[in-house]
Amino acid sequence: MNSLTIVLIAFLVLLPGLNANTIALAAETNTSAVVEFEGTVVPSREAEITPIVSGWLENINFVPGQIVRKGDVLFEFHKLPSQLRIKLAEAQLAAALASLNSAEAKLARATKLKSRNIVSVADFDLAKAARDMADAIVEQAKATIGLNELGLMQMTQIAPFSGMMSEPLVKENGWKDIGGSGRDGITMAVLTQLDPILVASEVPYSIYAARRKIFKTDEAIVNGLVLQIILPGGEIYPHEGKLVSGGYKFDEDTQKLKVWAEFANPDRLLRPGLKVTIRSRLATSNPD
Numbered sequence: 001m002n003s004l005t006i007v008l009i010a011f012l013v014l015l016p017g018l019n020a021n022t023i024a025l026a027a028e029t030n031t032s033a034v035v036e037f038e039g040t041v042v043p044s045r046e047a048e049i050t051p052i053v054s055g056w057l058e059n060i061n062f063v064p065g066q067i068v069r070k071g072d073v074l075f076e077f078h079k080l081p082s083q084l085r086i087k088l089a090e091a092q093l094a095a096a097l098a099s100l101n102s103a104e105a106k107l108a109r110a111t112k113l114k115s116r117n118i119v120s121v122a123d124f125d126l127a128k129a130a131r132d133m134a135d136a137i138v139e140q141a142k143a144t145i146g147l148n149e150l151g152l153m154q155m156t157q158i159a160p161f162s163g164m165m166s167e168p169l170v171k172e173n174g175w176k177d178i179g180g181s182g183r184d185g186i187t188m189a190v191l192t193q194l195d196p197i198l199v200a201s202e203v204p205y206s207i208y209a210a211r212r213k214i215f216k217t218d219e220a221i222v223n224g225l226v227l228q229i230i231l232p233g234g235e236i237y238p239h240e241g242k243l244v245s246g247g248y249k250f251d252e253d254t255q256k257l258k259v260w261a262e263f264a265n266p267d268r269l270l271r272p273g274l275k276v277t278i279r280s281r282l283a284t285s286n287p288d
Contacts, residue, residue, distance in 0.1 A: 034281045036230070039201035041274040044262065045161060045193035049074055051176045051186055052154040055081075064167035067268075068159045068191070075157035075188060077176070082152040089148050093141035096134065103127075103134040163193040164268070192272065197265040199229065199241070201278050202256035214282075218246060223283070227261045229270070230277035237276075239264040 051057075055077035062074055110127035113119035170176060170188045178186065215221045222243045229237035241263035250257050261278060263270065270276075 034279060035207050036277050036279050037201055037203055037207070039199040039229075039261070039276050039278045041270045041272050041276060042198050042200045042260075043192045043194070043272050044196050044198045045163070047160050047163075047191045048187045049157055049189045049191060051075075051077070051157070051178050051188065053077075053151055054175070054177045055155060057170060057172055057174055057176050057188075060168050060170075060172050062165045062168070062189075064165065066165045067163070068165055069162045070159055072159045073156055074159055074165070074191075077155040077157075079152060079155045082148060082155055085148045086145060086152060089141060089144040093138065093145060096138040096141045100131070100134040100138050103131040107131040157188070159191055161191070161193055162195075163191045166190040166192070194268045194271070195265040196262050197270050197272075198244070199261045199263065199270075199276060199278060201259050201261065202251070202254065203259050205250060205255050205257070207280075208257050225280050226283045227263075228279040228281070229263060230279055232275065237263070237270070239266075 057075060058078050059076040060074070061072075061076065062068060068074065107127045107130070110119050110124045114121070114124045166189050168189050170186065176186055176188070211221050211225070212218075215224050225243055227241040227243065229241070231237055241261045243259060244262045245260045247258035
């Protein structure tokens with residue numbers, strides 16, 4: 001048994017979540033308690049802000065790199081056409097309600113006359129059909145108002161989550177067509193969540209196999225490891241992270257497994273594209 005194995009066993013003895021069999025496996029495989037591999041910082045979430053309906057863009061309410069909160073207004077389109085459509089739909093609803101009231105009154109009279117055999121069944125059925133048609137027109141007018149109110153709401157684009165804005169990819173005071181020129185849509189900006197943030201890495205099979213021998217399952221690996229970031233200048237990033245996801249296959253050329261780790265990033269020190277080193281070590285205690 002070499003010195004590295006002895007040090008590893010001493011380290012593992014201190015871990016309350018590891019039993020004698022686990023320690024024996026670690027000794028047998030001569031697994032290092034700490035390993036390092038390269039990684040790249042990637043966003044935890046990104047969203048393309050696109051127009052939901054076609055319209056005239058009036059205001060852009062952010063600047064490149066601005067931090068926005070969920071619900072903040074990003075883009076505002078000209079609202080007057082939508083407001084006028086709502087007024088028109090409301091007028092149509094009022095007319096439909098008046099027609100419905102008249103139809104219901106006629107049906108009530110026809111019902112009374114039918115009970116006294118003064119009106120024919122055919123005339124009664126016509127009165128009932130007229131009432132049903134008037135009722136359907138009222139529901140149609142209500143639906144039209146709802147659609148136009150939704151359209152008015154969509155004239156304001158808000159941030160779906162908190163994050164950092166890209167530069168605006170469109171200009172103010174211009175028509176934005178959601179299907180113009182055969183395109184699938186217009187990307188007006190990109191919102192990137194920076195806290196928490198992810199680091200994507202590729203883990204060699206040797207590391208994966210060694211960890212698997214200790215922890216037995218992927219779930220146990222996630223719970224049994226603590227991750228650190230070593231910044232390009234050699235400084236240790238102050239927040240520890242955790243493994244959140246692993247790839248389902250090994251790359252045929254590199255024989256590495258892609259994994260993602262999550263780190264708190266309250267000061268937004270970590271930015272997408274940054275190359276870092278991930279240091280993985282066994283946890284010293286079990287999570288709750």
